[in-house]
Amino acid sequence: MPADESSLPPSAVEELGFWRDELALRGKHADSVRRRLDPAQRAVEFPDFLRDPVIPLLRGVFSTTEPLTCLELGSGPLSSLAWGVDAKLLDVTAVDVLADHYRALLDEHGHGAFPVRPVAGTGETLLERFDPESFQLVYVRNALDHTDDLPRSFDNLVRLTTEGGAIVLQHHLNEGSHREWSASHHWNLDLGARGLSATHRSGTTHEVGARKDLELVYLSYRSYLLDGWIDVIYRKV
Numbered sequence: 166m167p168a169d170e171s172s173l174p175p176s177a178v179e180e181l182g183f184w185r186d187e188l189a190l191r192g193k194h195a196d197s198v199r200r201r202l203d204p205a206q207r208a209v210e211f212p213d214f215l216r217d218p219v220i221p222l223l224r225g226v227f228s229t230t231e232p233l234t235c236l237e238l239g240s241g242p243l244s245s246l247a248w249g250v251d252a253k254l255l256d257v258t259a260v261d262v263l264a265d266h267y268r269a270l271l272d273e274h275g276h277g278a279f280p281v282r283p284v285a286g287t288g289e290t291l292l293e294r295f296d297p298e299s300f301q302l303v304y305v306r307n308a309l310d311h312t313d314d315l316p317r318s319f320d321n322l323v324r325l326t327t328e329g330g331a332i333v334l335q336h337h338l339n340e341g342s343h344r345e346w347s348a349s350h351h352w353n354l355d356l357g358a359r360g361l362s363a364t365h366r367s368g369t370t371h372e373v374g375a376r377k378d379l380e381l382v383y384l385s386y387r388s389y390l391l392d393g394w395i396d397v398i399y400r401k402v
């Protein structure tokens with residue numbers, strides 16, 4: 166049973182309200198939600214560059230044709246990686262602080278068979294639950310900037326990635342200030358010295374990619390003149 170919603174912090178109330186509307190198909194992203202729910206359409210929601218070249222590359226690195234072990238942080242109720250599970254490319258462990266609520270919401274809407282069921286946990290405490298280097302691929306979409314302690318969550322993600330594995334991050338640019346620091350946004354993410362930089366709402370900046378155990382492999386930056394989106398791939402070395 167998920168915790169009583171009246172005991173949740175404002176950030177969680179905001180997230181749950183968002184997903185309650187989306188799963189009822191009355192949110193801003195109803196088309197995307199419909200596609201994620203439909204096995205015949207969800208390939209469209211799967212990140213292109215994961216399908217090719219990232220997954221084939223990792224299969225080569227790890228000499229495997231088995232589904233890659235993948236950790237997704239902050240998946241929400243409807244992981245965009247679901248097609249990769251259907252296609253037996255990925256074995257996804259999805260961790261979200263609101264997972265218990267999301268599973269209840271999915272069941273309520275008759276989507277209990279969605280192929281990725283999130284489990285409860287936080288980016289900040291991942292190492293209490295998983296062994297270091299246990300995932301060949303780590304993925305975060307639109308969620309790192311929602312964590313309370315982004316540097317710690319990111320450090321945990323790097324520690325959980327197997328050497329030679331990949332960390333794939335897809336985020337809105339400077340979403341915190343763009344959303345006028347609504348309750349669920351704690352950080353701005355922007356182009357940094359080695360990929361991503363993260364600036365807390367208090368003003369402190371961290372160059373998250375500037376560390377010896379990460380190699381910057383891919384970077385795509387689109388300013389708000391386009392759609393304000395940044396994709397980054399790191400390799401754990």
Ligand SMILES: C[S@@+](CC[C@H](N)C(=O)[O-])C[C@H]1O[C@@H](n2cnc3c(N)ncnc32)[C@H](O)[C@@H]1O
Nearest residue numbers: 239240241261262263287288306307308311312
């Ligand atoms: C904007 S949603 C993104 C959901 C999904 N990745 C997507 O793109 O559809 C951000 C998610 O991060 C989760 N989240 C926020 N802080 C977290 C933390 N510290 N640890 C784990 N998940 C967190 C929220 O519960 C929410 O589901």
